[in-house]
Amino acid sequence: MTPALAEVFAAWPLAASLAAAVAVEGLRAGRRRAALNEALHELRRPLQALALVAPGTTLPAETSPLQGAVQMAATALERLEREVNGEPVASPRGPLPARPLLGSAVGRWQARAALAGGSLDLRWRAGEAIVDGDRCQVAQALDNLIVNAIEHGGPEVVVDASVRADRLRVAVIDPGRASRPDSRRESPAELVGRLSGRRRRGHGLRVVRRVAAGHGGDFRLRVSERGTEAVLDLPLATEARP
Numbered sequence: 075m076t077p078a079l080a081e082v083f084a085a086w087p088l089a090a091s092l093a094a095a096v097a098v099e100g101l102r103a104g105r106r107r108a109a110l111n112e113a114l115h116e117l118r119r120p121l122q123a124l125a126l127v128a129p130g131t132t133l134p135a136e137t138s139p140l141q142g143a144v145q146m147a148a149t150a151l152e153r154l155e156r157e158v159n160g161e162p163v164a165s166p167r168g169p170l171p172a173r174p175l176l177g178s179a180v181g182r183w184q185a186r187a188a189l190a191g192g193s194l195d196l197r198w199r200a201g202e203a204i205v206d207g208d209r210c211q212v213a214q215a216l217d218n219l220i221v222n223a224i225e226h227g228g229p230e231v232v233v234d235a236s237v238r239a240d241r242l243r244v245a246v247i248d249p250g251r252a253s254r255p256d257s258r259r260e261s262p263a264e265l266v267g268r269l270s271g272r273r274r275r276g277h278g279l280r281v282v283r284r285v286a287a288g289h290g291g292d293f294r295l296r297v298s299e300r301g302t303e304a305v306l307d308l309p310l311a312t313e314a315r316p
Contacts, residue, residue: 107159165208165288169311172203172235172242179216180233183224192229194220199236200243204311207289212308215285218278219246219304227302241291241307250301282306 155161180196187194205212216233223231227248234245279295282304286293291308 167206167208169204170207170209172205173198176235183220187224187231190224190228194231197232197234203237203242205242205308206311211285215282218281222278223248240310242310244306246304248301
């Protein structure tokens with residue numbers, strides 16, 4: 075047996091082991107994908123049923139908080155399904171009247187703020203502002219900002235909308251936990267660490283940053299002892315610019 079042939083035979087067990095490992099991992103990945111697809115299929119059905127029986131389903135999603143929430147859940151489910159199966163994720167864009175979009179987001183979470191012993195209000199100073207974007211993605215970003223403020227700030231949360239130059243500026247403002255008598259005062263550094271997404275539970279703000287960047291906008295988080303201001307800037311639609 076030549077030295078080269080001997081090397082081939084010597085390497086065969088290792089190659090066979092690697093091939094078997096790859097095959098087993100592929101089988102496991104296939105089973106995981108099949109299990110995920112089954113779970114997604116089963117989740118879609120109750121969402122469809124909920125959409126059919128939910129009050130206000132005859133209203134547009136941007137004016138019906140419940141219908142908007144169902145639509146967002148269905149869209150997120152579709153996105154997950156496409157990512158699981160390696161398919162391109164669609165992101166439909168179009169002109170979005172901003173006031174109904176923000177009003178629906180605030181309406182979805184006012185009950186949650188009340189349960190936390192606080193309030194949630196919309197302060198509208200943006201006229202007839204229109205932005206170009208994906209309705210569900212922008213709504214996702216708004217929901218994450220609002221829920222973050224309710225859960226980590228509060229008790230009185232205000233969503234302030236205004237127009238600055240050619241941008242819609244949405245600021246979600248709360249006085250912070252320091253305003254609660256049963257809460258320890260957190261330093262600005264502690265608040266930034268907790269809210270900035272550097273910890274395990276920072277998924278929401280990462281979503282906001284991704285949506286802002288994908289829409290040509292910007293996201294800023296301002297934290298002080300007086301509270302927190304999370305600011306989402308989105309470009310106005312071309313026809314809506316002064």
